[in-house]
Amino acid sequence: MSSYEVADHLVDHPPLFMCRKHKSFLKLNRSFVEELIAWAPDLQPQNLTEVAATSLGGDDQAFRLSDYLVPPKLVIFNPRKIPGHGALPYLVVLVDRKFFGIPASYLRRRIFEGCEQCAAENDPTSDAQFPDYKPPVKKAPAAPPAVNKSGPIPATQKPAAQPTKPVPKPPAKPQQQQPTAIPTKSIPKRPAEPKFDVPPPPH
Numbered sequence: 001m002s003s004y005e006v007a008d009h010l011v012d013h014p015p016l017f018m019c020r021k022h023k024s025f026l027k028l029n030r031s032f033v034e035e036l037i038a039w040a041p042d043l044q045p046q047n048l049t050e051v052a053a054t055s056l057g058g059d060d061q062a063f064r065l066s067d068y069l070v071p072p073k074l075v076i077f078n079p080r081k082i083p084g085h086g087a088l089p090y091l092v093v094l095v096d097r098k099f100f101g102i103p104a105s106y107l108r109r110r111i112f113e114g115c116e117q118c119a120a121e122n123d124p125t126s127d128a129q130f131p132d133y134k135p136p137v138k139k140a141p142a143a144p145p146a147v148n149k150s151g152p153i154p155a156t157q158k159p160a161a162q163p164t165k166p167v168p169k170p171p172a173k174p175q176q177q178q179p180t181a182i183p184t185k186s187i188p189k190r191p192a193e194p195k196f197d198v199p200p201p202p203h
């Protein structure tokens with residue numbers, strides 16, 4: 001599936017997603033594709049290096065693309081103004097010859113079609129259970145609660161609107177993990193350095 005049509009729009013480089021429940025491949029649906037097209041004139045296409053610049057902390061090599069390629073200019077679709085790293089495109093899709101970058105928060109059930117079983121279930125709550133991205137609140141180092149400098153709301157005073165499921169946290173890293181002497185898996189030998197801009201040696 002290298003492309004498909006939605007109404008009279010051509011979707012190229014489509015992302016391959018499947019629903020978790022039935023493992024059916026999904027397409028972007030008509031209303032979402034039309035929404036993308038409708039927003040495009042208002043959005044300035046950007047180079048992906050510029051898009052990611054604020055997240056890369058000055059590392060200008062991470063998104064460096066081979067000179068062989070023309071870097072695509074992306075229209076970042078973010079009408080809900082999702083902030084920070086949440087605005088980074090999770091996928092790039094070419095619709096009517098325009099590259100769109102779509103952040104993960106927009107990838108919800110309501111923009112997809114292609115699973116008849118999901119459509120039959122018509123579960124309107126599944127999208128509501130997935131909140132938009134919020135930047136993580138950094139935990140202050142253990143300090144007496146009296147020294148609360150107008151920071152974020154303490155955990156005990158959170159508003160009633162709690163997510164139904166707690167956000168899983170990555171396991172805490174041990175303070176000083178010594179590298180184990182014996183690797184659990186044999187590490188393959190490092191391949192030779194790739195050679196760029198060097199003509200092949202004469203035969």
Ligand SMILES: [Zn+2]
Pocket residue numbers: 019020021022023024115116117118119
């Ligand atoms: Zn499904």
